[in-house]
Amino acid sequence: MRADAQRNYERILAVAIDTVARDGAEVSLEAIARQAGVGSATLHRHFASRAALLHAVFHDRVAALSAQAVALAAEPDAAAALVTWLRALGAYASSTRGMPVSMLPSAQDNSCHAMLTQAGGTLLGRAQAAGGVRPEVAIQDLLALVTAISLAGERTPKPGSDTDRLLMLALDGIRR
Amino acid sequence: MRADAQRNYERILAVAIDTVARDGAEVSLEAIARQAGVGSATLHRHFASRAALLHAVFHDRVAALSAQAVALAAEPDAAAALVTWLRALGAYASSTRGMPVSMLPSAQDNSCHAMLTQAGGTLLGRAQAAGGVRPEVAIQDLLALVTAISLAGERTPKPGSDTDRLLMLALDGIRR
Numbered sequence: 001m002r003a004d005a006q007r008n009y010e011r012i013l014a015v016a017i018d019t020v021a022r023d024g025a026e027v028s029l030e031a032i033a034r035q036a037g038v039g040s041a042t043l044h045r046h047f048a049s050r051a052a053l054l055h056a057v058f059h060d061r062v063a064a065l066s067a068q069a070v071a072l073a074a075e076p077d078a079a080a081a082l083v084t085w086l087r088a089l090g091a092y093a094s095s096t097r098g099m100p101v102s103m104l105p106s107a108q109d110n111s112c113h114a115m116l117t118q119a120g121g122t123l124l125g126r127a128q129a130a131g132g133v134r135p136e137v138a139i140q141d142l143l144a145l146v147t148a149i150s151l152a153g154e155r156t157p158k159p160g161s162d163t164d165r166l167l168m169l170a171l172d173g174i175r176r
Numbered sequence: 177m178r179a180d181a182q183r184n185y186e187r188i189l190a191v192a193i194d195t196v197a198r199d200g201a202e203v204s205l206e207a208i209a210r211q212a213g214v215g216s217a218t219l220h221r222h223f224a225s226r227a228a229l230l231h232a233v234f235h236d237r238v239a240a241l242s243a244q245a246v247a248l249a250a251e252p253d254a255a256a257a258l259v260t261w262l263r264a265l266g267a268y269a270s271s272t273r274g275m276p277v278s279m280l281p282s283a284q285d286n287s288c289h290a291m292l293t294q295a296g297g298t299l300l301g302r303a304q305a306a307g308g309v310r311p312e313v314a315i316q317d318l319l320a321l322v323t324a325i326s327l328a329g330e331r332t333p334k335p336g337s338d339t340d341r342l343l344m345l346a347l348d349g350i351r352r
Contacts, residue, residue, distance in 0.1 A: 079351065104331055133350050141345055144328065144338065151331070152324035155280055162320065169317055173349025174309050175255065 009046050012036045013056055020057050024154070025098035029053065054102040055111045061096075062115050065089055069119035079132030082123040083171055086146055087164060089116065093150035094163035100150040103143060116143055145170050185222050188212045189232055196233050200330070201274035205229065230278040231287045237272075238291050241265055245295035255308030258299040259347055262322055263340060265292065269326035270339035276326040279319060292319055321346050 001009065015036040019027050029050060033043040047053035068088060075081040093099045102112045120139045127133040146167060153163045177185065191212040195203050205226060209219040223229040244264060251257040269275045278288045296315045303309040322343060329339045 082350075101331070104328070131352055134348075134352050137345065137350050141338075141342060142350070144342055145325075145346060148324040148328035148342070149321075151328050152280070152320065155277070155327070162317075166317055166320055166324070169313065170321060170346035171350050172310075173351070174258075174313050174318070174347050175349070176307055176310050 005046075008036070008038050008042055012038060012043055012046055012053075016053055016057050020054065020098040021096070023097070025050070025054055025101040027098070051102065054098060058096070058099055058102055058112055061092060062112050065092065066115055066119040069123055073122055073126060077132070078123070078127040078130040082120070082127045082133065085120060085123050086142060086171065087167060089120070089143075090146045090150060090163050090167045093146060094153045097154065100147050100154065103147045103150075105140065105144075113143070181222075184212070184214050184218055188214060188219055188222055188229075192229055192233050196230065196274040197272070199273070201226070201230055201277040203274070227278065230274060234272070234275055234278055234288055237268060238288050241268065242291055242295040245299055249298055249302060253308075254299070254303040254306040258296070258303045258309065261296060261299050262318060262347065263343060265296070265319075266322045266326060266339050266343045269322060270329045273330065276323050276330065279323045279326075281316065281320075289319070 012032065015032050016027075019032055019035070029043060030040055032053075033040050036043070043053075047056065065085070065088065069085050072081040072085050075084075093103060103116065105113050117139055120143060124133065124137065124139045124142065128135050128137070149163055149166045149170070156162070188208065191208050192203075195208055195211070205219060206216055208229075209216050212219070219229075223232065241261070241264065245261050248257040248261050251260075269279060279292065281289050293315055296319060300309065300313065300315045300318065304311050304313070325339050325342045325346070332338070
């Protein structure tokens, strides 16, 4: 990337990070371009879609969650390691506007979803191999649960407050 | 209600049922008033808020779910009866646009939420008394799970398809 293109990219991304944190995933791309002092065409050259922009906004944190999964794969209790990671993901998703939407598999550019599927899939496979988690549980289902709970949290008066409790309930089940 | 007011009420409600099924909870109230051939003031006289209108739209079905809960309370396996009811609620919510939103406790007029809390709370209390469900599980949490899963289903390509599987996973937990 040329120096001026790189500067535009970074300026757009910085504005996007602030704006998404305030307005969520439905943020106006035109408003971001305007505030970054570039035209819509420039924004679209760097970010082909809303999903691509959201992916960039969340990329560093999703990469950190992937790294955390690698570290947790060394823990002796494989099922507990999986639960720890899912709770960390839930805590981030429910405290970060726009993040749950970009975890949906239906996101056009679903790189966030792909990275998280990869990271969580390793932990789940390990927990299943160790016999701690039922074999029919799929990582897509676990991510869907975290996404659903975080997404609903965005619509409640105190987002985040109940997310961890609901996630723990879903992972433990209701039976005595 | 006078006969003409009653006719207006019924016309508005009939239009609202069709429009919410097509457009979901974010439906335009003005469009409903226009299509029903009444002014906005008339609509607001009958339905003081969007939530009140949604409540009316879903009322018959929520009443049917309440009646189903009463019938299920006679089943010998109290935990199974609770699960049957939650799955029936999930099937309805995930196949009915706008319904998950009106199940949120944050809905201004949360009559749907209140009716479902009452109906499900009876089944949960019975299941807990019989020792089948952990005592710390609250009906608000179970409704929040069903709502979250249904709400996320509205944003996936094939809404409804995965809802029941995710709900069963959440009720059973992941442990072997």
